[in-house]
Amino acid sequence: MVGRVFEALGHDESIPEPMQPVMQTLTVPVMRASLRHPGMIAEHDHPLRQLLDLVAETAIGWCPSVDPDARALNDLHYSLQKI
Helix, strand or coil, X not given: CHHHHHHHHHCCCCCXXXXXXXXXXXXXXXXXXXXXXXXXXXXXXXXXXXXHHHHHHHHHHCCCCCCCCCHHHHHHHHHHHHC
């Protein structure tokens, strides 16, 4: 199910193309976490769910004109790789 969610995100036109790889960075960690805690996605107060929501909001709200040097995009990508 988690894989399908991320697959759908990869085709979601409301997420800017440069943000797609950032979202995909979370695929494996979220899959692993969901195997350990199956109800995690449904729990709004779960830390990983909150992270997903925050990244999704950032992805949808990001645009090149607001972040012309892609600094915010790169910072987000770097942070998610660390996770």
